Amino acid sequence: MNFRSILILGALSAFGPLAIDFYLPAFPAMALAFGTDEQHVQMTLAAYFLGLSIGQLAYGPVADRFGRRIPLLTGVGLFTAASLACAFAPNLEWLIGARFIQALGGCAGMVIARAVVSDKCDAVGSAKVFSQLMLVMGLAPILAPMLGGLLVNTTGWQSIFLVLTFFSALVGLAVALGLPESMPAHVPRQPLSGALRQYGRLLADPVFLGHALTGGIAIAGMFAYIAGSPFVFIKLYGVPPEHFGWLFGANAAGFILVAQVNARMLAKRGPAFLLTRTVWIYVGAGLALLAVTSMHTEQLWPLLIPLFICISSLGCILPNASACAMNGQGARAGSASAMLGCLQFSVAAGAAALVAVLHDGSAVPMALVISLCGILVVSVAMLTRRLQNARALVQAQV
Incomplete structure (x- = not known):
């Protein structure tokens, strides 16, 4: 794939993290503006995850x-209109609804970007391409909270959605x-009437389902961090x-660095x-984070170290899990990408909501959800x- 296509796909994949990370520093200001607390403002985040x-x-x-x-351009148009609606939301209920619609548009880029890569690559x-996309889209969580914090303090939270x-x-x-059409002309177009049948076949494939859930549960841990x-x-x-973005960006930088190391290591493994x-690094860091937060330390830095390792390890887990799940999907690449994303963000929405439900005025709920995700991953x-090794053995014998 050429650089221009990767850059465009990266920008499309960045819709998700941008729409999430950009407004995180605005939570206190939005709670004040709508006369509520930050736990209720977090519902706008859960609505976005549900829409995705x-x-x-x-x-x-x-x-x-x-x-x-066609579906890609439609989704981008819907995201644009919903972002404008978010900027002029008169109350929290309006914002929650607009965020849900915004997610319905934004997820087009995420689904179709994976399908385009699957069209072009083994x-x-x-x-490798997914790792490169991590570099492009990884700039979003580095720059977005910094810019978001600046905009909140200078022009108000509404300007965040105007920029989106x-x-x-x-x-x-x-x-x-x-971005030209990538679906090969010789690949048969799948009828819409067979959508449920395709999804049923994907869910009945234990290897696809396992790889999708591996990535999904890992993302759930990341979204628990984002919510908390x-x-x-x-x-x-x-x-x-205005300084929140520096801490958030440091973790995103680790994520990007590991993704690029992963791209190079794929030549050998x-x-x-x-x-x-x-995944073992991820669970180890998650359990260390839980141990640190349970001590209720007054200093922030002991918490930042295991959190950095945990988020950075996702730079290897996510592209590899996606590549393994999408491998060999062929004509149903779009449906496979959709099911992959649905499973990932359904679990992520649950994790974000769980952090809010367990809220006790400490960092323990966030760390607990992350560590549980690590064990499950x-x-x-x-x-x-x-299961994959067993399937390969059976195919070799046949």
Whole structure:
């Protein structure tokens, strides 16, 4: 794939993290503006996660039936309109609804970006491109909270959504002018009537399901961090909103660095091998984070070290899990990408909501959810690896 296509796909993949990370520093200001508390403002985050999980199921079959460009442009247009609606939300209920619709548009880029990569690359090539996309989209969680904190303090939280409106419109123009149809002409177009059948086959495939859940549970841990970090950093440890982005960006930088190391390591080891090794780092760091937060230390830095390792390890886990799940999907790549994203963000929405439910005025709920995700990730990844090896053995005998 050429650099221009990767850049556009990276921008499309960045819709998710931008729409999430950009407004995190604004939680206290939004709670004040709507006369509520930050726990209720977190519902806008849960609504976005829910929209991401539901919307992806629709885009997959549509992308397999009509190609990649039409649903992609439709989704970007919907994201742009909903972002504008968020900026002028008169109350919290309006904002929650607009965020849900914004997610329905934004998930088009996430689904179809994976499908485009699958159209063009094999398993190892896909893992490399996914790692490169992590570099492009990884700039979002570094820059977004910093810019978001600056905008909140200077022009108000509404300006965050106006910037998202402008960005998405610009990306839509780039897609229209610079991203050609990637679905091969010889690949049969899948009828929409067979969507449920395709999803049923994917859910009945234990190897696909295992890899999808491995990535999904890992993302759930990351979203528990995203949901809990504004309270932990800003409220609990007194980090100014304009400095929140530096801490958030440091973890994102670790994520990007590991993703690029992963891309180089793929030349010697396959994505499945690297995936089953990295999950142990993730669970170890998650349990260390839980131990530190349980001590209720007054200093922030002991918490930051295991948190950095945990988030950084996702730079290897996520691209490899996605590549393994998408490998060999062929004509149903759109549906496979949609189911992959739906499973990932359904689990993530639950994790974000769980952090809010367990809220006790400390960092323990965030760390507890992350560590539980780590334990589940290791369990699912190891079981999937055994199933994959057993399937390969059977195919070799046949």
